[in-house]
Amino acid sequence: MxxxxxxxxxxxxxxxxxxxxxxxxxxxxxxxxxxxxxxxxxxxxxxxxxxxxxxxxxxxxxxxxxxxxxxxxxxxxxxxxxxxxxxxxxxTHPAAWTGYREGRDAARARLDAEPGLRRIHDRAIAGETGIDGFDAWARQLVEEGWLHNHTRMWFASIWIFTLRLPWELGAAFFLAHLLDGDPASNTLSWRWVAGLHTRGKHYLARRDNIRRYTSKGYDPNGLDEDADSLDEATPPREAPLARADAPPAGEVALLLHLDDLNPESLDLGPARVTRVGGLVVHAEEAVARVREADTAAMADALSRAGAHFRCPAAPVSEGWEEGLPVVTAWAPVGPSADALPAGCLRLRRDWDERAWxxxxxxxxxxxxxxxxxxxx
Ligand SMILES: Cc1cc2nc3c(=O)[nH]c(=O)nc-3n(C[C@H](O)[C@H](O)[C@H](O)COP(=O)(O)OP(=O)(O)OC[C@H]3O[C@@H](n4cnc5c(N)ncnc54)[C@H](O)[C@@H]3O)c2cc1C
Structure with missing residues (x-):
């Protein structure tokens, strides 16, 4: 592990x-x-x-x-x-995330309506397809919550092009179990494998490649190595990057969330933190082990923040901010961003400000x- x-x-x-x-x-x-x-x-x-x-x-x-x-x-x-x-x-393409969620819900409705599709899907997530390698990876994902990058690429490719399952259901399966499950890396990597991120350029898992790069020597038969890439009628439109806020002078309440548990290194300018609150919003899909990991990671951050700022630090509750302005590290597109309280000031790290x-x-x-x- x-x-x-x-x-x-x-x-x-x-x-x-x-x-x-x-x-x-x-x-x-x-x-x-x-x-x-x-x-x-x-x-x-x-x-x-x-x-x-x-x-x-x-x-x-x-x-x-x-x-x-x-x-x-x-x-x-x-x-x-x-x-x-x-x-x-x-x-800059938030529609890729909303599109994933809509596609996931539509694909779940298809599972209810199409017993054949449901059978293939259920075998895939149980690791019972008979495809060498794929079945072991499905079980590893569920039992350990992590897969090697190359294996994620093979898995997603076989899911989409050999099993012909909707990519959004595969992305949801990953988000449910991965300890690193992430709206950006996961959604866009699945889209990349499908040929939707770099349009028309998809990733096809090949038997020789899997044999060569797995120490366990997996040797899957029957992969579709000639499939066409997926396409979509309306690719996600580019949106302007929203501007970050500046930290205010004086006392503030600092809100921590699961996208940034490093309050010690956040540039708070003239602000002085006198309260810290932790907001835990799990991915909708996340299984119990991922939720427990989230909660424990937040507990670690709260205890570090309390020691660093020498102030009370606890999970958010009614009135936790005691009327102070609330500042937070920027939450990128995803569940934490959706749950931030109205009016809180969002600070972007220099790293993101320069890279994004x-x-x-x-x-x-x-x-x-x-x-x-x-x-x-
Ligand atoms: C279909 C698919 C789904 C994925 N879903 C996720 C996900 O939900 N969450 C997630 O964190 N990563 C995801 N990845 C990206 C990548 O597989 C993992 O970040 C990587 O395997 C993590 O292992 P590592 O820390 O040993 O990486 P290392 O190779 O040691 O790389 C160091 C760090 O660089 C970053 N990184 C490396 N490769 C990638 C990559 N291809 N894309 C983005 N970041 C990368 C990660 O933060 C990683 O921890 C996905 C990839 C694919 C193909």
Missing amino acids: PHPLPLTRDAGLAALAAFLDGPGADYAAARNTDRGRGETPTTSALSPYLRRRLVTEEEVARAALHAYGDEGAEKFVSEVFWRTYFKGHLE PRANRGYSRLRSAIPTMLHG
């Missing part, structure tokens, strides 16, 4: 240090291989911590640069920026800005 619970900042920092001391040095060469359950992953497995910003993209990228230098860290840092990219992209305007199209624009983001 790569993620001992509870998820805390200390556990995230320990995982980062262990990765940089161990598999990180071989990341660029080894990262495509999934060693399978029970083995040390070839990748960092930091995503459940990064997703909640128990550790931030910036500190992880800088730690890798410090350990390996610009060249040695390049591949890893570039992968970290994919998270930042997807967040900025969903921020470059995330409205393909990844290459942000990738080319990485040296400036880190050194400029």
Whole structure:
């Protein structure tokens, strides 16, 4: 199990240090291989911590640069920026998220109306399709809450192009069980595999590739390796990036949410925090283990925030802010953003402020800005 619970900042920092001391040095060469359950992953497995910003993209990228230098860290840092990219992209294409939710609900209605589709779906999520590899991955996802990136790509591709299941149901299955389940990375990665993110360019899982990059040597028969990409009548329209607020001078109440559990590093300008409240809003799909991980991660953040700001810190309750202005770290598109109280001031980290305007199209624009983001 790569993620001992509870998820805390200390556990995230320990995982980062262990990765940089161990598999990180071989990341660029080894990262495509999934060693399978029970083995040390070839990748960092930091995503459940990064997703909640128990550790931030910036500190992880800088730690890798410090350990390996610009060249040695390049591949890893570039992968970290994919998270930042997807967040900025969903921020400028929120219709991709609403479209996912509508598609998911429509697909669930189809399951009720079409027994054949329901049978294939239920076998897929139970790991009973008979497709080598796929069945083990479905069980691993449910039992451990994490899958290697390459495996997520194969899984999503087989789901869409071989099993011919609606992609939104696969994305919902991931969001239910992944400890790193994330509206931006998950929705946009499923759309990317389907050929909807980069229109017409889809990802087809190939038997040879799976055989080569799985240490357990999975060898699936009968994959559709020639399928056409999916298409959609109305791709999500680009929306302007909303402006962030400035922190006010004087006493404030700081609201924490699951998209940013790193209050110590938030630039609060002249504001002085005298109350901290924690707002836990789970993904609708999330199963009990993911909800427990969310709640424990929030408890960790509240206890750190209370010590850092030397003030009361507790889950939000009626009147918790005691009439003070409420400030919060920016919540990107997703359940936390939907639940923020009206009138609260949303502060954006410099990292997001600089990166997100470059995330409205393909990844290459942000990738080319990485040296400036880190050194400029
Ligand atoms: C179909 C599909 C669904 C996915 N759903 C999610 C999701 O819900 N939540 C999520 O966090 N990631 C998701 N990913 C992205 C990626 O698979 C995971 O972030 C990655 O596997 C996490 O493992 P790691 O921490 O060992 O990554 P590493 O390879 O060690 O990379 C370090 C960090 O970089 C970021 N990163 C790396 N690869 C990607 C990527 N392709 N896209 C976005 N960020 C990346 C992550 O924050 C990761 O923790 C999905 C990918 C696919 C193909």
